Amino acid sequence: MKRRGLKSMGSFLLRSWFVLAVLLFGAGAPPGHAQPVRIANDAVLDGNVLDIEAPLAGTRFFVYWESPDRIRYRTLEITHGGSAPYDMRKYPVWKDKASAVFLEGLGEVRTSIRKPDLADEWGIFTTPEPWIMSTVNALLGHTLFSFPWENLLALVFLISTAVFFSFYRRWFLSVTLGFLVAWSFLYVTTVADEAGFLRYAGKTRPVLLIGKTKEWFAGTVADRVKGGKWSDGQLSDFRGYIARYELAEVPFSAAPEGTDQPWRIVIRQNRLFLEPPAERGERPGETR
Amino acid sequence: MTASFAALIAQVFLWFGLGWPLSRQEPSPGIRGEAFTLSVLAGGGIGTTAIFLLLLAGVSLKMSVGVLSAAAAAGVFLCFRNRGAVMPRTPSFSLKWYEAVLLLILAGKILFILAVLWQTPLYFEDAMTHWSGRARSLFGGVNWSFDSASPVFLGFTGAKHYPLGIPVWRASAAVIAGGWDDFIARADGLVFYGLVVATVWFAVMRFSGRRWLAAAGAFVVATPPLQAIHAVAGYGDIAVEAFFTGSVAALLGRKWLLAGLLAAGTAWMKNDGLVIAVPPLIAAAGLLLGSGSGPFRALGKEDGRKMLLFLSGLSLLAPWLIFKAIHGLGVTPGGQSLSWHPEAWRILLDTVLLGPTHSIFWIFVIAVLLTCGGAYLRDRQGTALLVLLVLSVAFSLFVFTCTDAFLFLQNQMTIHRTMLQLYGVAVIVCFYGITLKLDRTIPLAAKESGTGKTRKRGKA
Numbered sequence: 113m114k115r116r117g118l119k120s121m122g123s124f125l126l127r128s129w130f131v132l133a134v135l136l137f138g139a140g141a142p143p144g145h146a147q148p149v150r151i152a153n154d155a156v157l158d159g160n161v162l163d164i165e166a167p168l169a170g171t172r173f174f175v176y177w178e179s180p181d182r183i184r185y186r187t188l189e190i191t192h193g194g195s196a197p198y199d200m201r202k203y204p205v206w207k208d209k210a211s212a213v214f215l216e217g218l219g220e221v222r223t224s225i226r227k228p229d230l231a232d233e234w235g236i237f238t239t240p241e242p243w244i245m246s247t248v249n250a251l252l253g254h255t256l257f258s259f260p261w262e263n264l265l266a267l268v269f270l271i272s273t274a275v276f277f278s279f280y281r282r283w284f285l286s287v288t289l290g291f292l293v294a295w296s297f298l299y300v301t302t303v304a305d306e307a308g309f310l311r312y313a314g315k316t317r318p319v320l321l322i323g324k325t326k327e328w329f330a331g332t333v334a335d336r337v338k339g340g341k342w343s344d345g346q347l348s349d350f351r352g353y354i355a356r357y358e359l360a361e362v363p364f365s366a367a368p369e370g371t372d373q374p375w376r377i378v379i380r381q382n383r384l385f386l387e388p389p390a391e392r393g394e395r396p397g398e399t400r
Numbered sequence: 401m402t403a404s405f406a407a408l409i410a411q412v413f414l415w416f417g418l419g420w421p422l423s424r425q426e427p428s429p430g431i432r433g434e435a436f437t438l439s440v441l442a443g444g445g446i447g448t449t450a451i452f453l454l455l456l457a458g459v460s461l462k463m464s465v466g467v468l469s470a471a472a473a474a475g476v477f478l479c480f481r482n483r484g485a486v487m488p489r490t491p492s493f494s495l496k497w498y499e500a501v502l503l504l505i506l507a508g509k510i511l512f513i514l515a516v517l518w519q520t521p522l523y524f525e526d527a528m529t530h531w532s533g534r535a536r537s538l539f540g541g542v543n544w545s546f547d548s549a550s551p552v553f554l555g556f557t558g559a560k561h562y563p564l565g566i567p568v569w570r571a572s573a574a575v576i577a578g579g580w581d582d583f584i585a586r587a588d589g590l591v592f593y594g595l596v597v598a599t600v601w602f603a604v605m606r607f608s609g610r611r612w613l614a615a616a617g618a619f620v621v622a623t624p625p626l627q628a629i630h631a632v633a634g635y636g637d638i639a640v641e642a643f644f645t646g647s648v649a650a651l652l653g654r655k656w657l658l659a660g661l662l663a664a665g666t667a668w669m670k671n672d673g674l675v676i677a678v679p680p681l682i683a684a685a686g687l688l689l690g691s692g693s694g695p696f697r698a699l700g701k702e703d704g705r706k707m708l709l710f711l712s713g714l715s716l717l718a719p720w721l722i723f724k725a726i727h728g729l730g731v732t733p734g735g736q737s738l739s740w741h742p743e744a745w746r747i748l749l750d751t752v753l754l755g756p757t758h759s760i761f762w763i764f765v766i767a768v769l770l771t772c773g774g775a776y777l778r779d780r781q782g783t784a785l786l787v788l789l790v791l792s793v794a795f796s797l798f799v800f801t802c803t804d805a806f807l808f809l810q811n812q813m814t815i816h817r818t819m820l821q822l823y824g825v826a827v828i829v830c831f832y833g834i835t836l837k838l839d840r841t842i843p844l845a846a847k848e849s850g851t852g853k854t855r856k857r858g859k860a
Binding site for chain 2: 251261263266287291313319360
């Protein structure tokens with residue numbers, strides 16, 4: 113009797129709707145959802161950088177600060193990974209004093225607001241372009257001693273052009289050669305960025321998250337659904353388009369109800385679940 | 401991954417086989433190796449369109465690729481048999497130091513691209529939806545239909561109004577590879593990157609005869625930061641750049657049919673081509689007609705034939721446009737209305753001209769146009785190229801400043817990718833102006849030809 117009871121329970125679990133659950137980093141807490149954490153009071157901002165120890169590169173977070181006359185400012189930043197200085201001096205409003213400085217999106221991390229030394233300036237300049245979702249659209253760029261790198265390159269372009277003009281007395285030739293000199297400097301920083309991509313791309317939060325999600329769909333889901341159909345009525349964020357990419361070769365069902373019984377991918381409490389098709393009735397010889 | 405890489409190479413030769421017989425119909429003096437790059441582009445445009453038509457006719461994807469492979473092999477065989485064709489080859493010459501440096505730079509870029517393709521998954525949203533998502537649906541066959549009543553009409557992911565050039569390109573590569581993976585999903589970006597760089601080198605070499613200038617042009621177009629990113633991103637913008645650059649190079653070589661084909665290719669790869677490439681190319685082609693010193697002078701019957709050839713090539717786009725019209729597919733995600741945004745110019749200045757994405761590239765373009773402006777206007781080809789670039793940039797900026805697409809300038813989601821599509825053309829136009837000035841103002845004792853031989857040339 114007991115053995116039959118256990119067998120029935122196991123059978124029930126196997127035939128139940130609830131099958132698999134996968135934790136995907138809790139989908140991460142997108143910026144703005146976590147509470148801002150106050151990191152400094154009455155902080156001097158002029159000429160200072162923000163040092164943050166953040167475990168994973170590529171995480172979006174906000175920096176808030178409030179001026180003494182209670183004006184609030186906010187900037188969106190991307191973590192570099194590990195302990196790194198963030199050059200807030202590039203923002204014209206990062207000046208004078210702040211009555212309070214907050215971080216949102218990182219939780220409790222070690223931070224400080226301090227004067228950068230030469231090593232910090234070099235670290236800021238050589239921090240590679242992060243590999244994030246917006247990289248394909250626009251780059252964040254570099255700063256050197258708080259000056260945008262492209263502004264410095266424009267200066268190099270101008271100076272080189274002037275030098276060449278003094279020799280050749282031809283504007284078109286001087287502009288061309290001056291540009292090639294400045295562009296060569298850009299090429300060097302681009303190579304450093306590309307080396308950074310190769311070194312860190314697999315370790316940034318967005319790449320890890322996307323990679324894990326793709327693995328789950330391409331592996332677990334594709335294996336379970338094999339020979340069947342699937343549907344994804346509830347997926348509207350990045351998991352939705354990853355699902356449709358990884359399962360593009362598996363028949364999709366737009367009508368999950370009725371006679372068409374697909375496997376369903378659903379989200380509950382920010383976790384992905386794969387639900388099997390509904391039972392089609394008892395098979396002879398089995399009991400509940 | 402090895403099979404995928406082999407499939408990538410095989411597909412390049414498949415496209416070459418389809419495009420070369422056509423490219424040979426319009427022989428023109430110049431550098432023979434140029435025929436390879438233009439043939440691959442032309443073959444890619446023709447091949448993907450042919451596969452699209454075969455799919456519409458109910459032929460399977462595998463069969464369609466098989467038919468085209470046979471056609472490509474037959475085409476190449478006939479070329480060799482009928483006219484004793486010689487394979488286009490790059491001229492032999494000893495490498496200059498700056499060319500060796502350029503090759504090292506390009507080798508580094510290609511290694512980076514291959515490393516990213518091998519080590520990282522397909523990552524960006526549009527690549528997983530509009531481009532490779534639809535390509536994979538097409539390849540799989542089960543989530544694809546050409547019936548507008550089907551829930552999987554033109555795939556079940558991505559925008560349906562996006563043209564099918566890229567999805568067909570990638571799906572056919574997956575057929576050759578025997579399966580899909582994230583390498584196939586993006587590797588054509590490497591092909592387009594190589595084609596852009598090579599086309600610019602050949603074009604600048606053709607009109608300048610100066611190897612150092614050609615090397616400089618290739619260096620400039622190969623190294624913008626966004627260029628290598630888009631070679632691995634899986635988007636369609638670099639494809640538009642490749643076809644646009646190829647079309648301009650074909651026009652400079654007076655290959656009218658090829659130029660029209662490649663112009664069609666810009667819009668077959670992405671809708672942007674319809675606005676930023678096709679109209680300026682038609683204008684440039686028109687300005688190149690006539691035999692007088694200025695545009696539209698001494699027009700003859702031959703000019704009518706040339707324009708007819710160009711438009712015939714452009715008609716490659718007709719099947720897709722007809723299909724879109726029948727199924728009511730537009731060219732934008734939603735209704736786009738005109739709306740003037742004066743604040744757009746400040747954003748353009750800060751992000752495009754002075755921003756990190758393009759760095760000083762567009763400042764250089766403006767500086768060259770200003771210093772060489774008069775030279776362009778005194779030369780018929782220069783005038784055509786100047787008008788082409790100005791129109792392309794103007795149309796691009798119009799969309800972002802005077803329509804609802806301003807949002808994509810404001811959030812920088814699309815503006816930089818659109819400007820990337822103009823990189824190759826901008827470099828060709830700039831270096832053409834530089835060549836005009838060099839020929840005119842600096843006495844030329846000798847000019848290196850593509851074969852490495854020098855010939856005396858008097859002061860321009």
